[in-house]
Amino acid sequence: MAEQEAKTTEEEGGGKKKLIIIIAAALVVLLGAGAAAYFLFLKKDPLPEEDANKQVEMIQPEVDDAEIGPMINIEEFIVNIISEDTAHYVKASLTLELTNEKVLEEATKRMPQIRDAVLLLIGNKTFEELQDLQGKKQVKAELKNRINTFLKTGKVKSIYMTDFVVQ
Numbered sequence: 001m002a003e004q005e006a007k008t009t010e011e012e013g014g015g016k017k018k019l020i021i022i023i024a025a026a027l028v029v030l031l032g033a034g035a036a037a038y039f040l041f042l043k044k045d046p047l048p049e050e051d052a053n054k055q056v057e058m059i060q061p062e063v064d065d066a067e068i069g070p071m072i073n074i075e076e077f078i079v080n081i082i083s084e085d086t087a088h089y090v091k092a093s094l095t096l097e098l099t100n101e102k103v104l105e106e107a108t109k110r111m112p113q114i115r116d117a118v119l120l121l122i123g124n125k126t127f128e129e130l131q132d133l134q135g136k137k138q139v140k141a142e143l144k145n146r147i148n149t150f151l152k153t154g155k156v157k158s159i160y161m162t163d164f165v166v167q
Contacts, residue, residue: 069097069157070104074115076163079123081130088127093163094118096147096156103154110150117146130166 074094081088096114098104107114121142122130129135140159148155 069099070101072096072098072104072107072111073162074111074118077115077119079119081123081125081127081166083127089167090122090130091163091165091167092122092161094143095160095162097158097160099154099157103151106151106153113150114147118143121146127166136161136164 072095074096076091076093078089078091081090096107098107122139125135125139130139140161144156144159
């Protein structure tokens with residue numbers, strides 16, 4: 001009788017071991033299937049190399065390989081901007097890159113006109129327009145066009161914001 005009890009206990013222990021091994025194997029198979037499903041169906045494809053390069057090019061500043069023209073600074077200015085809720089203002093300094101030395105002299109003489117154009121243009125912008133990168137690029141393009149309308153001996157090649165705070 002004692003021998004029968006010992007055999008029954010051994011069979012039950014062996015059965016528990018088999019059950020644990022079967023459960024562990026099933027878990028491994030399920031985890032493998034889950035990982036395969038994730039990689040096949042849910043994971044996004046990486047961008048093609050061409051698209052990745054386009055994104056990097058868009059982030060990098062536009063730098064012309066040509067020669068750098070003469071530069072003239074527009075002294076720091078503070079101007080109130082349009083806002084519905086509270087008073088907001090812009091504190092900024094700009095640098096203009098010009099096409100030649102002749103226009104540098106003209107720009108120096110016309111600095112009051114240039115400052116006036118800058119103050120009027122920025123003063124007519126809203127707080128929201130000046131908060132993002134696109135709005136700042138828009139201001140630079142508009143300033144360049146406006147200043148170029150009254151310069152006669154050359155043009156503004158580029159405008160650089162050396163200081164720009166919107167509050």
